[in-house]
Amino acid sequence: MLDIKRVLIPDIKEFIKEKELEELKDFLKHLKPQDIADLLSLEEFSHAEKALLFRLLDKHEAAIVFSELYFEDQQKLLKYLSSNETITLLEDMDPDDRALLFDELPPEVVKQLLLKLSPEEREHTLTLLNYPPDSVGRAMTPDVLNVQEDMTVDEVIQKIRAVSEEVETIYDIYVLDKDEKLIGKVDLKSLVLSKGDVKIKEIMEKNPVYVRAQDDREKAANLIKKYDLISIPVVDSENKLLGIITVDDVLDIMEQEATEDIYKMAAVEAPEIEEEYLRLSPLERVKKRIPWLLGLLVAEVASSSVLKGFDETLSAVVSLxxxxxxxTDTGGNVGSQAVTLIVRALATGEFNEKKIGKVIIHEILTSFVLGLPLAIVGFIIAQLVSNSIHVAIIVSLSLFLVIVLSDTIGLLLPLLFRIIKIDPAVSSSPLITTVVDITGLLTYFTLATLLLKNN
Amino acid sequence: MLDIKRVLIPDIKEFIKEKELEELKDFLKHLKPQDIADLLSLEEFSHAEKALLFRLLDKHEAAIVFSELYFEDQQKLLKYLSSNETITLLEDMDPDDRALLFDELPPEVVKQLLLKLSPEEREHTLTLLNYPPDSVGRAMTPDVLNVQEDMTVDEVIQKIRAVSEEVETIYDIYVLDKDEKLIGKVDLKSLVLSKGDVKIKEIMEKNPVYVRAQDDREKAANLIKKYDLISIPVVDSENKLLGIITVDDVLDIMEQEATEDIYKMAAVEAPEIEEEYLRLSPLERVKKRIPWLLGLLVAEVASSSVLKGFDETLSAVVSLxxxxxxxTDTGGNVGSQAVTLIVRALATGEFNEKKIGKVIIHEILTSFVLGLPLAIVGFIIAQLVSNSIHVAIIVSLSLFLVIVLSDTIGLLLPLLFRIIKIDPAVSSSPLITTVVDITGLLTYFTLATLLLKNN
Incomplete structure (x- = not known):
């Protein structure tokens, strides 16, 4: 699809050059907001050209396009807009998208902008910003379609027609009692299929699945995925409806959470919301990567010390x-596999704590079956390279032990992290490699020292 | 939520024991299909009890519950059902779920079942099974709501009422011309907001975003995510409508694709659809993990040979x-980070081939900035452990070179794989570790041999 957009560049440039702004406006009307956002992130247009294009959009579309932009493009665009234009834009944005933007802007700018917003939108934004970053509250939109249980289907359809522009979705309608407490849910499908004079309480689903504003947003994502929902309601501790999370938010959440896990597993600091590695400067990249690298490097003092401790054995048989x-690599590989498989099982909810004993026994059995053929191949390699049966036996035995140990450590480390409330994804391949190195070297040289002494 | 379900176990057992099947049936009616599926995968119930519970469900619900089960539970359940019950169940399943099941069943079973299906459903299933496993065609459902452009809103709403049970979603309605070619799309929202006598062609969106049946299902997922769609139409080369992919399928696709990438990056064979590592037997687990482990172990012949080649240097200065x-670990860590960051950027579509030069330059700059502080720390560690300034200088210089090399290899390997049409995710942490080892050891001992000779 990107290529199609690139085809448009010369046309748009021509419109701008010829100052045919009305024609350009019509032209843009044929594009989807997401495609306009793509255009506005192309390097082929100057910032002034981008601002000009943006100003041609109607108010409502502008807000959608703006929400789709990367933060750095948003920031550049804001510099070109007047104070009034900025406020109009902010007022028209969805509260959740606005909270996302305010999150990234410097606090003094946010303060100024908040003061200029209408009291209602200001309150919406402050409420959202008060929830922790990965919570449901931060990701929800308060613009929900809600009705009373005594309304008829026709009355609800009238209400939908009246407020359809202001709410995030009309496919799910939430039913509240007099105290604003959530008591049910109706989807537009049931409405369309029902007679006009039927009361909502007769067709509503009672006790719909919900989340609380403090919950992790992954919980909302998992429930929407499990029950194939279009949206999930967010309630407070008194069951009052605060907002909804919609399925299109969940698609973004899932992608971000997968990226976060994958980064952590490679010992890279998790990206911030909407941040992309390739858009970072070299210095920013180093900041994401060096903490772990440095920590793990220092941890290698241990492996160096182990080897130094076996100085004599090593001098006697250099071929070791x-x-x-x-x-160390085979240990690291086996450990990485185990860690990855367990971390992913924990993330997708596949892991069941009640079965922990069975999980451990099966995985240790697996490591035995893995260890045997690898030890045999290791024996052949060591024999060929060192030409010493003693060394080959030591290598082969160590390989087997290292594989069993690494697999067990790779299995237990994420589980341990989970128990002490650290994200299991932190037990990354690099971390496990370092841990496994030290145990592996100790095994190898202890075996070597013992076996060679007896010969 | 799982705990709530566990609370139900004694109640259900009691119903079964007392043979109060009508009460049990009522009881099950209050549960969502996904929760019933969870109950049917619990070990607390015997297979006979599960079959009994399953038979109490009404026809339509049974098909949904069955689709939600894991393959092994599906298979066990099928053994308890009569031939007639099986056919009824299969007829009621969504074609995409049925294709998924047939994919896993032994071919001779599939053959028999296909013969018993109605001709229409048989054709649906065969069509789907003819598309490649990760294609849009395999994941789509042919049960689409479609209308003609000359129909009025009221006529379309009447049609919706008539066919709502047979189609996957009524939120997106596709508009076809006389030749069944896709010409537009209307959502239920526009219908509800329009007057009854308006013609569909006046409110439809022309040229909706679409995918082809042969496309990778990830493409459908990315488009639905980008444009916040409920569904995307699937067309053939003549633009005839074949089916749709819905957003709830996309949630499953995204989770599976993320798992696939994560597995590959840890050098584990990608799981099959719906397969979960923890449900595999030890032997099956070994089968997923040993190919890479064995290959990488054999590749270590290279690192052993490099070290053997520098036998003399090593004997002279054992502390090396x-x-x-x-x-090797620091090289592996830096390489893993680079590989992971690039592979993820490729998977999320962040990577832009036009900017490849800039990507490479920025990343090499990054590796220089990463290398400096790590080399200094390496110098200090080596000096402390070996007590030799020569060794410390060699270690420190090698660290710097290894970091730059590993980062560059970690960046280029996935890009190379992409060019030669191998999935970039194959350039896993274990693979990069092995590649980086050999280059790192060569660098270290070449440097050592050169520098020590001159002293």
Whole structure:
């Protein structure tokens, strides 16, 4: 699709050059907001041209396009807008998108902008910003379609017609009692299929699935995914309806959460919302990556010390050193696999704490079955390279032990992290590699020292 | 939510024991299909009890519950159903869910079942099964709501009422011309907001976003995500409507694709659809993990040979061996980070081929900035452990070079794979670790041999 948009560049440039702004406006009307946002992030247009294009959009569309932009493009665009234009734009944005923007802007700018917003929108925004970053509250929109249980289907359809522009979705309608407490849910499908004089309470689904504003947004995503919902209601501790999370938000949440997990598993700091690695400067990239690298490097003092401790054995049989990378890497590979499989099982909710004993036994059995053929291949390699049956036996035995140990550590580390309330995804491949190295080297050289002494 | 379900177990057991099947049936009616599916996968119930529970469901609900089950639970349940019950169930399943099931069943079973299906459903199923596993065609449902452009809003609403049970969603309605070609799309929202006598062609969106049946299902997922759609139409090369992919399918697709990428990055074979690692037996687990482990182990012949080649240097200065794990691990860590960041950028569509030059330059700059502080820390560690300034200088210089090399290899490997049409996610942490080891050891010992010779 991107290529189609690139085809439009010369046309748009021509319109601008010839000052045919009315024609350009019509032209833009044929594009979807997401495609206009793509155009506004192209380097082919100057910032002034982008501002000009943006001003041609109607108020409502402008707000959608703006929400779709990357933060850096948003910021540049804001510089070109007058104070009035900025306020109009902010008023028209969805509260959740506005909260996302305010999150990234410097606090003094946010303060000024908040003062200029209408009291209602200001309150909406402040409420959202008060919830923690990964919570349901931060991601929800308060613009919900809600009705009373005594209304008829026809009355509800009238209400939908009246407020359709102001709410995020009309496909799910929430039913509240006199105290604004959530008591039911009706979808537009049931409305359309029902007779006009039927009361809502007769067709509503009672006790719909809900989340609380303090819940992790992943919970909302998992429930929407499980029950195939279009939206899920967000309630406070008294069951009052605060807002909804919609399925299109969930698609973004799922992508962000997967990226976060994948980054953590490679020992890179999780990206901030909407942040993309390739858009970061080299210095910003280093900031995301160096904390773990440095920590793990310092941890290697341990592996160096282990090796130094076996200085004598190593001097006596230098060929033992040839197989250090083979042993540590295989341990690291097995450990990475185990960690990844368990972390993913924890993330997708596949892991069931009641079955922890079975999980551990099955995985240790797996490591035994993995270890045997690898130890045999390791024996052959070591024999060929070192030409010493003793070294080959030591390498092969160590390989087997290292595989069993690494797999077990790779299994237990994420579970331990979960128990002590650290995100299991932190038990990354690099972390497990370092842990496994030290145990692997200790095993290898202890075995070597013992076996060689007896020969 | 799972705990709530566990609370129900004693009640259900009691109903079964007392043979109060009518009461049990009523009881089940209050549960959502997804929750019933959860109950049917609990170990607390015997297979006979599960079959009994399943038979109490009404025909339509049974098909939904069955689709939500894991394959192994589906298979066990099928053994308890009569041939007639099986056919009724299959006829009632959505064509995409049925294709998923047939995919997993042994071919001879599928053949028999297909013969018993109604000709219409048989054709649907065969069509779907003919598309490749990860294609849009395999994941789509042919049950689409479609109308003609000359119909009025009232006529369309009448049609919706008539066919609502047979189609996957009534929120998106597709408009076809006389030749069944897709010409537009109307959502239920526009219908509800329009007057009854308006013609569909006046309110429809022309040229809606679409995918082709042969496209990768990730394409459908990305478009639905980008344009915030409820569904996307699937057309053939002549633009005839074949089916739709809905947003709830996309949630499943996204989770599966993320798992696939994460597995590949840890050098584990991608799971099959709906397969979960923890449900595999130890032997099945080994089958997923051993191919890569074995290949990488054999590749370590190279690192052992490199070290053997520098036998003399190593014998002369045994303390060089102390820092082998530090060097290879840091290289592996930097390489894993780079690979992960690039692979994720490729998967989320963040990577733009036109900017490849800039990407490479920025990343190499990053590796220089990463390398400096790490080399300094490496110098200090090596000096402390080996007590030799020469060794410390060699370690520190090698660290810097290894970091720059590993980052560059980690960046280029996935890009190379993409060019030669291998999934970039294959350039996993374990693979990069092995590649980086060999280059790192060569660098370290070449430097050491050169510098020590001159002293």
């Amino acid at each position: 050193a040839f197989f250090i990378p083979m042993l | 061996a102390f820092f082998i794990p530090m060097l």
